[in-house]
Amino acid sequence: IRNVFTGIIHTYGSPGRAPTDRTHTEAGALRLPTLAGCGRMPYIPCSITEAFTVTPLEALSDNYMYLIVDEATKEAAVVDPADASTATEAAAARGLTLKMVLTTHHHFDHAGGNADMKRLVPDIEVVAGEDVQALTRRVADGDKLRVGNLSVTCVHTPAHTNGHISYLVSDHRAPDAAGAIFTGDALFVGGCGRFFEGGPEQVPEASAPK
Numbered sequence: 114i115r116n117v118f119t120g121i122i123h124t125y126g127s128p129g130r131a132p133t134d135r136t137h138t139e140a141g142a143l144r145l146p147t148l149a150g151c152g153r154m155p156y157i158p159c160s161i162t163e164a165f166t167v168t169p170l171e172a173l174s175d176n177y178m179y180l181i182v183d184e185a186t187k188e189a190a191v192v193d194p195a196d197a198s199t200a201t202e203a204a205a206a207r208g209l210t211l212k213m214v215l216t217t218h219h220h221f222d223h224a225g226g227n228a229d230m231k232r233l234v235p236d237i238e239v240v241a242g243e244d245v246q247a248l249t250r251r252v253a254d255g256d257k258l259r260v261g262n263l264s265v266t267c268v269h270t271p272a273h274t275n276g277h278i279s280y281l282v283s284d285h286r287a288p289d290a291a292g293a294i295f296t297g298d299a300l301f302v303g304g305c306g307r308f309f310e311g312g313p314e315q316v317p318e319a320s321a322p323k
Contacts, residue, residue, distance in 0.1 A: 158182065161293050165263060165284040170203055172196040176222050179295055180204060181215075181282055183261025188212050190260045192280065192295045195222050197229035212260055216241035216248075217297025218274040242269060243276025252278060262286055270299035272308045 158166035158180075168180040172195040179192040180203055190213040194200040204211050211234050216224050219241070227239050227246035239247045240258065252258070254269035266281040277299050283292035 161282075162284045162287040162290045164286065165282070165290075165293075167293060168203065170196075170199055172199065172226075173222055180209075181260060181263065181293075181295075182207070182209060183263045183284075186210075186261035188261035190215050190263075190265070191230070193217055193223040193297060194230050195224075195226045197226040197233055200226070200230065201233045211237055213237065213258065213265075214239045214247075215258075215265070215278075215280045215295065216245050217279065217295065217299070218277040219243050219245045220274070220298070223297060240267075241276070242267065242278035243274060254278075268294070270296065273298045 158168045160166050164184040166182045166184055168182070170178040170180060170191075172178045172193070176193070176195055178194045178196065178200055180189055180200065181192065182189045187207075187209050189204055189209040189211050191200045191204070191211060192215045194214060201211065211230075214227055214230050214237055216227060216239065218224065224241070224245040227248075230237055231239060231247040239245070239249045240252055241248055242252055252267040254267060256267040258265035258267070260282075262285060264283050264285050266283075268279040268281055270277050270279045277297060279294055279296045279299055281292055281294045284290060
């Protein structure tokens with residue numbers, strides 16, 4: 114996998130208070146070489162294959178969502194749409210049909226927009242590996258999903274939360290092409306997310322080839 118859509122840790126503190134971990138999903142992608150065209154506003158799709166693009170979308174004050182698009186069918190999924198209005202407006206502007214919400218974990222800055230997504234797109238499927246807002250399908254390690262012609266494999270990556278799921282996306286029309294994995298708060302460019310519900314011993318197992 115050459116494309117890792119991930120994040121970096123930011124630690125904020127104030128006098129008299131212990132520092133607290135805040136996370137956000139970085140707009141860039143870790144790729145060899147680095148993905149060209151990924152950036153902030155205006156939102157520019159990153160091409161993984163000819164018909165598979167990813168568009169980073171800003172959410173809240175320090176997060177990103179990801180719009181995953183099969184350009185052939187114009188079907189799309191959105192990863193962690195904490196800002197449902199931004200996600201749906203971006204999809205509408207490109208004439209996309211939103212089919213699925215891929216939720217990495219239950220924290221509000223990742224799953225807090227799910228109920229609004231369901232309200233704005235009533236037929237959308239809301240996927241997660243643990244209890245989240247508006248859940249319609251609970252998944253586990255190795256489960257397979259489809260978005261148009263794109264294959265989505267669910268990868269259990271616990272420690273930040275017990276049911277954290279990363280999503281490995283590939284274009285079955287281009288089996289030799291690189292895929293992309295969306296890791297939420299499980300893996301960052303500079304490390305990994307804080308262990309709220311698990312421990313470091315879970316990380317090597319979750320990261321091992323499956």
